[in-house]
Amino acid sequence: xxxxxxxxxxxxxxxxxxxxxxxxxxxxxxxxxxxxxxxxxxxxxxxxxxxxxxxxxxxxxxxxxxxxxxxxxxxxxxxxxxxxxxxxxxxxxxxxxxxxxxxxxxxxxxxxxxxxxxxxxxxxxxxxxxxxxxxxxxxxxxxxxxxxxxxxxxxxxxxxxxxxxxxxxxxxxxxxxxxxxxxxxxxxxxxxxxxxxxxxxxxxxxxxxxxxxxxxxxxxxxxxxxxxxxxxxxxxxxxxxxxxxxxxxxxxxxxxxxxxxxxxxxxxxxxxxxxxxxxxxxxxxxxxxxxxxxxxxxxxxxxxxxxxxxxxxxxxxxxxxxxxxxxxxxxxxxxxxxxxxxxxxxxxxxxxxxxxxxxxxxxxxxxxxxxxxxxxxxxxxxxxxxxxxxxxxxxxxx
Numbered sequence: 001x002x003x004x005x006x007x008x009x010x011x012x013x014x015x016x017x018x019x020x021x022x023x024x025x026x027x028x029x030x031x032x033x034x035x036x037x038x039x040x041x042x043x044x045x046x047x048x049x050x051x052x053x054x055x056x057x058x059x060x061x062x063x064x065x066x067x068x069x070x071x072x073x074x075x076x077x078x079x080x081x082x083x084x085x086x087x088x089x090x091x092x093x094x095x096x097x098x099x100x101x102x103x104x105x106x107x108x109x110x111x112x113x114x115x116x117x118x119x120x121x122x123x124x125x126x127x128x129x130x131x132x133x134x135x136x137x138x139x140x141x142x143x144x145x146x147x148x149x150x151x152x153x154x155x156x157x158x159x160x161x162x163x164x165x166x167x168x169x170x171x172x173x174x175x176x177x178x179x180x181x182x183x184x185x186x187x188x189x190x191x192x193x194x195x196x197x198x199x200x201x202x203x204x205x206x207x208x209x210x211x212x213x214x215x216x217x218x219x220x221x222x223x224x225x226x227x228x229x230x231x232x233x234x235x236x237x238x239x240x241x242x243x244x245x246x247x248x249x250x251x252x253x254x255x256x257x258x259x260x261x262x263x264x265x266x267x268x269x270x271x272x273x274x275x276x277x278x279x280x281x282x283x284x285x286x287x288x289x290x291x292x293x294x295x296x297x298x299x300x301x302x303x304x305x306x307x308x309x310x311x312x313x314x315x316x317x318x319x320x321x322x323x324x325x326x327x328x329x330x331x332x333x334x335x336x337x338x339x340x341x342x343x344x345x346x347x348x349x350x351x352x353x354x355x356x357x358x359x360x361x362x363x364x365x366x367x368x369x370x371x372x373x374x375x376x377x378x379x380x381x382x383x384x385x386x387x388x389x390x391x392x393x394x395x396x397x398x
Contacts, residue, residue: 001048001049002041003041003049004039004040005039005056005060006037007039009060009064010060010063011064014063016034018039019034019039020243021063022059023240023241023243024241025041025052025059028045029042029052029242030042030043030044031242039056073292074291074292075293076279076290076291077289077290078279078286078288079288082374082375084375085325088325088376092112092377096109097110102251103245104245104249104250105251108365112372115368116364116365116368118389118393119364119371120233120254120256121393123362127278127360128256130273131229131258131274134230135229138234139207139210140234141206141234141235142204143204143206143208143212143216144203144204144216145204147212148208151212151345152341152345153208157238160239161206161208162206162237163205164202164204164205165201166200167199169200173198206237207235208237209255209361210232210257213234214232214257214261215261215357218261218355219346219348220348221348222349223349227260227261227267227350228261229258229259229270230259230261233254233256233364234254236252236253237253247328247369248330248365250366253363253366254363255363256362256364257359257360257361258359260357261342261343261348261356261357262350262356263356267358270358271360275317278319282319284386285386286383286385286386287370287374289320289329290320291319291320292320294316294334315336315339316337317334321367321370321374322374323373324373324374330370331366332362334360334361335358336358336359336361337357339356343356343357371386
């Protein structure tokens with residue numbers, strides 16, 4: 001079946017947000033596209049088109065409340081006539097440089113895997129290490145549900161969460177489960193599974209954001225001086241349904257972050273400095289890019305309040321790199337200011353007051369995809385500074 005709904009009355013700047021959220025309406029949805037002011041949803045729902053349309057209209061109402069809109073506010077732009085216009089994903093797959101396990105889940109091989117390591121090395125040496133007193137930490141890929149609860153992730157981005165569970169500690173359940181798999185001839189995705197009977201209530205989820213562990217590690221501490229700056233890279237996980245077919249939207253990805261925790265002026269000044277460093281890097285590497293005010297893709301019905309507040313306070317900037325083949329851009333870095341949200345949640349003190357926080361994030365795979373989408377795999381076509389630094393890093397890493 002195909003459900004077609006008019007988007008009349010919804011600002012065109014919010015059509016993409018609607019398309020993203022519509023993927024979560026029903027698990028039988030097979031395709032979503034925007035066409036001539038309408039959203040087309042192909043699905044197999046037994047509820048029929050009426051039920052799908054009702055949910056779409058609920059989302060339209062959510063995203064069209066007030067006069068907020070998604071107006072662009074560009075802070076910096078570096079335009080480049082890039083040499084490559086092909087479908088880089090298709091080329092990488094054809095040359096077996098990436099292996100697509102399913103949408104959003106890839107195995108990366110050389111030279112893509114080397115490019116990822118070089119990018120992370122560069123973000124550390126060219127940006128992170130310019131901050132005085134910075135230290136590096138390493139975090140697990142999982143996070144306790146109680147910790148995630150303190151970040152409000154359960155209420156702001158519930159659709160992203162990957163819960164972790166295990167078979168309940170009961171010999172009868174474990175043996176019965178194992179036997180049922182044998183009887184079925186192995187694991188079958190379509191095989192019914194009684195979650196309540198077999199699985200324990202989740203205590204952990206996959207970590208959706210690198211910086212959460214930093215705040216957890218500083219919980220109930222009183223910091224000295226003006227604050228601390230930490231950098232870390234970790235695997236992050238976000239379930240985004242059919243949106244994983246979008247360019248660069250991964251299920252499992254690597255996020256390098258620089259995290260500032262301390263007094264308001266300390267965090268704000270470092271954040272502004274990080275913006276300047278990032279702009280310098282975009283020009284040095286000559287990537288087609290734009291830095292603009294943004295908001296997180298809040299999912300729940302208080303979307304307008306949260307998104308509007310974030311934009312009005314300029315709490316989030318994104319550095320977006322152009323993808324010529326699809327004539328769009330994707331966010332590859334974000335620069336965020338959280339005020340005292342996490343300082344309050346984790347009781348991180350600066351004297352008698354709670355600390356404020358900010359962070360700069362670098363999506364490693366996204367940077368690699370976007371760079372290759374602009375310049376291709378032929379290193380002769382890469383910007384000179386980038387190519388020279390990459391070759392110097394290769395020699396150093398040997």
